[in-house]
Amino acid sequence: MLDSVDNVLIDCDGVIWRGDQAIPGSPDVINLLKKNGKKVFFVTNNSTKTRKMYADKLALMGFNATDDDVFGMAYCSAMYLKKVSKLQGKVYLIGSNAMRQELEKVGIQQTGVGPDPISGVQMDWANVPLDPEVKTVVVGFDEHFSYMKLNRALQYLNNPDCLLVGTNTDTRLPLEGGKAVPGTGCILKAVETAAQRQAQTVGKPNHFTYDCVASQFGLDSARCLMVVDRLDTDILLGSNCGLKTLLTLTGVSTVADAEAHQESGCPERVGMVPDYYVESIAELLPALQG
Amino acid sequence: MAGARAFGFKGCRKIGGSQIRNLLNAKDFFLFDCDGVIWHGEKAIIGAPKVVSSLIKHGKNVFFVTNNCTRPRENYVNKFYRLGFTDVMQEQIFSSSYCSALYLRDVAKVQGKVYVIGGEGVRNELLQAGIPFVGDEDAPDGTIFNCALASDVKAVLVGHDDKFTFLKLAKASCYLRDPDCLFLATDVDPWHPLQDGRILPGSGCLTSALEVATGRKAMVIGKPSPFMFECISSQFRVDPAQCLMVGDRLETDMLFGANCGLDTMLTLTGISQMKTAQEYRDSDHSANQSFVPDYVVDTIADFLPAFED
Numbered sequence: 001m002l003d004s005v006d007n008v009l010i011d012c013d014g015v016i017w018r019g020d021q022a023i024p025g026s027p028d029v030i031n032l033l034k035k036n037g038k039k040v041f042f043v044t045n046n047s048t049k050t051r052k053m054y055a056d057k058l059a060l061m062g063f064n065a066t067d068d069d070v071f072g073m074a075y076c077s078a079m080y081l082k083k084v085s086k087l088q089g090k091v092y093l094i095g096s097n098a099m100r101q102e103l104e105k106v107g108i109q110q111t112g113v114g115p116d117p118i119s120g121v122q123m124d125w126a127n128v129p130l131d132p133e134v135k136t137v138v139v140g141f142d143e144h145f146s147y148m149k150l151n152r153a154l155q156y157l158n159n160p161d162c163l164l165v166g167t168n169t170d171t172r173l174p175l176e177g178g179k180a181v182p183g184t185g186c187i188l189k190a191v192e193t194a195a196q197r198q199a200q201t202v203g204k205p206n207h208f209t210y211d212c213v214a215s216q217f218g219l220d221s222a223r224c225l226m227v228v229d230r231l232d233t234d235i236l237l238g239s240n241c242g243l244k245t246l247l248t249l250t251g252v253s254t255v256a257d258a259e260a261h262q263e264s265g266c267p268e269r270v271g272m273v274p275d276y277y278v279e280s281i282a283e284l285l286p287a288l289q290g
Numbered sequence: 291m292a293g294a295r296a297f298g299f300k301g302c303r304k305i306g307g308s309q310i311r312n313l314l315n316a317k318d319f320f321l322f323d324c325d326g327v328i329w330h331g332e333k334a335i336i337g338a339p340k341v342v343s344s345l346i347k348h349g350k351n352v353f354f355v356t357n358n359c360t361r362p363r364e365n366y367v368n369k370f371y372r373l374g375f376t377d378v379m380q381e382q383i384f385s386s387s388y389c390s391a392l393y394l395r396d397v398a399k400v401q402g403k404v405y406v407i408g409g410e411g412v413r414n415e416l417l418q419a420g421i422p423f424v425g426d427e428d429a430p431d432g433t434i435f436n437c438a439l440a441s442d443v444k445a446v447l448v449g450h451d452d453k454f455t456f457l458k459l460a461k462a463s464c465y466l467r468d469p470d471c472l473f474l475a476t477d478v479d480p481w482h483p484l485q486d487g488r489i490l491p492g493s494g495c496l497t498s499a500l501e502v503a504t505g506r507k508a509m510v511i512g513k514p515s516p517f518m519f520e521c522i523s524s525q526f527r528v529d530p531a532q533c534l535m536v537g538d539r540l541e542t543d544m545l546f547g548a549n550c551g552l553d554t555m556l557t558l559t560g561i562s563q564m565k566t567a568q569e570y571r572d573s574d575h576s577a578n579q580s581f582v583p584d585y586v587v588d589t590i591a592d593f594l595p596a597f598e599d
Contacts, residue, residue: 123484125490126490127488181463182463187499190491
């Protein structure tokens, strides 16, 4: 199987690490893939780190990786806004410092990052000063999310020409140390409810993430393998883009989940069945070493 | 009228004059929403105080049913008085915060504490009902990495909270991992209008965030859930056939009326427009009929001529 593949797109959480613990054997797998001439890309829906922060984390864990190998959601969202939305003007950002940095790197100015506590009375909130250059509200993971930020987003979105873009819809975000907290999907839902409209989302299962990698590196989808741990977002993306898909069982989805999709007979769900599965990515080691 | 309702067809008729007089004679119980129906912010709608006092003088039972959970009931009484509704007593006021406390105390009979995402209105009602609660005790430097969880939390109650933070969302979803921990929402209104027509985010935003985080659905106390009518019925002898629900929001007030088997009236001084009511009436989806009012008035002040006799 590995011989038929030139490029490997690897999801991070649940595939090569859990929190800050590498899945045993995974650094060797990645490094051997590269040694065998494969291109390896790290893809994640997590928007809390810049490409450089991810590359540093990967290096610390023993993975051979550079900034250019990483496609985190902060970077992909900035690319989406630049290339797809062709954004003019500023962004009201509910998101992390990493998102701010990636946006600034592509020349997009933002307002809103950081704590934003409430003060004053209801009339004040409805009349918050709005930056007239803001043309889009962007929602990513934000530990400083508050009623005031929700309110500001609503006031901007009262203008029907103001766009609403979400980084991803994941319901939980794994933290260092193994805990998990509510994910970007929760914050995005609050904003969508207030504004009574749906956001455009950048992350998986939207195929923009794959397009971003493919267009930068000229990839042939028939010779790409996606290695992931989630059936509904990740495998579906792989199927939709015509990639080979490999499920590892060290993360969210199980074999039983995959079998249930396969037996369902429902065309949508059959798209969530992986081509291959392994207990852990370490199972690829023998094939790579031999 | 009752026959028309049995077939799911609602008239959506604008009425006036003698039609209103007939309706007032036929009904004994009048349930009013507040915002957009009897007042806008701090201003009474012209004629509304006289309508309420005339109904009471004519021996009608008047109740106020509001999703607004930001004040305790005694505070509402002050507001009624301030705006000229001088005959209104606390017992006539049913807010979603008051009814949430009733639910926890009398229906769920919760043993243990309630984790509250909400303001003074909700907290005060819980206090008065004798229900212990926690929330808002986070140290200023508390973060999602080191927050303390209270023991013995048996319910999470979400209401309008202008001090809402991500940390509260994280804590609430931790408590709700226990399937025996109740999940309650005062209401699910997505936004509220202010006096000048601008809008603010509502409880519905916070509730939906928590539903996504937990994969659970909240039990809703406020309109359109029929629970607040059950609260009224448990305290007063009410016959649904003798009731008229008067509101300004189709998806909340009219649906509430339909869910409780009450006749409904839309007043056009608030959120919903006649055009929208007609679109629901003419739509193919039978579910949309529940949003359609039986009657429509421009303002409840249109009741006033009916009292001149």
